[in-house]
Amino acid sequence: MKKTFLTAEWRKLLIANYDVSPDLLLPYLPAGTELDLWNGTCYVSLVGFMFMNTRLKGIPVPFHRNFEEVNLRFYVTYLEQGQCKRGVVFLKEIVPKPALALVANAVYK
Incomplete structure (x- = not known):
């Protein structure tokens, strides 16, 4: 079974x-991908929250467990094996520690 890369609670x-x-x-x-419209309208979202109890592959990383994040995103659809799926494209992510951005960019591009 494939191990989950990232787990965390989203708070606030x-x-x-x-x-x-x-x-x-x-x-x-x-x-x-194609833009995912809601009732014919295209949306971007500004999302802010607290990442809490963050773990990479089940392991807590010291000094990187609880932190704020703000991101600007929009929504897409794509076909996978004949099924329409939804996804998110991040235009900008703001996190307080450079290591977080480095890992996110390396893993998720």
């Missing part, structure tokens, strides 16, 4: 959704 979650022109997001759209 705040989400603000903004409707935007789809043309603004097309340059950031990954290959093989």
Whole structure:
């Protein structure tokens, strides 16, 4: 069985959704995906929360267990084995420690 890479609790979650022109997001759209519209409207979300009890492959990393994150994201759909799936594209992630950003960029690109 495949071991989960990252586990954490999300606490103090705040989400603000903004409707935007789809043309603004097309340059950031990954290959093989389409914008996921809600009732014909394209949204970006500003999401802030606390990561709590964070573990990498089940192991807590000292000084990196509890931290804030703010991200700006939009939503996509893609086909996988004939099934429509949903995903998230991060335009920007803000975290307080450089090591967190380094791991996220290396693993998730």
